[in-house]
Amino acid sequence: KAGVTQTPRYLIKTRGQQVTLSCSPISGHRSVSWYQQTPGQGLQFLFEYFSETQRNKGNFPGRFSGRQFSNSRSEMNVSTLELGDSALYLCASSLMRGDKKETQYFGPGTRLLVL
Amino acid sequence: DAKTTQPNSMESNEEEPVHLPCNHSTISGTDYIHWYRQLPSQGPEYVIHGLTSNVNNRMASLAIAEDRKSSTLILHRATLRDAAVYYCILRSRGGSEKLVFGKGTKLTVNP
Numbered sequence: 001k002a003g004v005t006q007t008p009r010y011l012i013k014t015r016g017q018q019v020t021l022s023c024s025p026i027s028g029h030r031s032v033s034w035y036q037q038t039p040g041q042g043l044q045f046l047f048e049y050f051s052e053t054q055r056n057k058g059n060f061p062g063r064f065s066g067r068q069f070s071n072s073r074s075e076m077n078v079s080t081l082e083l084g085d086s087a088l089y090l091c092a093s094s095l096m097r098g099d100k101k102e103t104q105y106f107g108p109g110t111r112l113l114v115l
Numbered sequence: 116d117a118k119t120t121q122p123n124s125m126e127s128n129e130e131e132p133v134h135l136p137c138n139h140s141t142i143s144g145t146d147y148i149h150w151y152r153q154l155p156s157q158g159p160e161y162v163i164h165g166l167t168s169n170v171n172n173r174m175a176s177l178a179i180a181e182d183r184k185s186s187t188l189i190l191h192r193a194t195l196r197d198a199a200v201y202y203c204i205l206r207s208r209g210g211s212e213k214l215v216f217g218k219g220t221k222l223t224v225n226p
Contacts (some may be wrong), residue, residue: 031212033214042217042219043159043214044216048213056212056213090158090159092158092214100206100207101147103161106158109157
């Protein structure tokens with residue numbers, strides 16, 4: 001079974017631009033979560049989607065948004081990029097939600113550099 | 116979400132056992148203890164989880180204290196590939212799906 005895939009793997013943008021990152025979960029997985037990782041703040045939760053609905057959102061500004069499609073693939077969008085948005089963006093998928101035994105499977109991440 | 120405390124770093128020699136501690140004194144009775152690790156330039160990967168009893172899988176063992184206020188991840192024979200940041204995370208019943216990552220423990224394995 002293929003793992004979680006994220007595209008693109010690397011991205012360079014300039015301040016003010018917007019960016020869209022894509023995540024394909026493991027086949028059959030319905031829950032997709034996004035995380036941001038920076039050297040200063042570590043791994044921080046962005047949002048979680050299940051059945052095309054955002055179920056949870058972390059403490060990030062409205063410039064960060066996402067969506068999930070009927071095939072469980074997910075995209076996240078960052079508008080009006082700032083230098084501080086440079087980070088590794090990680091996507092994780094899990095089979096279900098609500099089960100605290102459930103494992104999350106992470107993709108390799110998209111490394112975004114904002115100049 | 117209940118908080119966990121881990122040492123910032125630990126060092127081990129190859130082929131020796133490694134015991135990675137985690138304190139979670141505010142754990143509630145229904146919180147699961149999960150461990151993930153992140154190898155360099157990769158996303159985190161699941162290692163093991165448990166509730167009350169000690170657990171073993173092909174990657175590691177998890178020893179949970181009787182009062183559940185602490186746990187220890189045990190790598191029986193460390194390899195160079197085990198060099199990573201190890202995160203101890205509590206997952207609460209009824210809580211959100213998000214994983215709350217602390218700083219973790221950076222494990223260095225010496226050849």
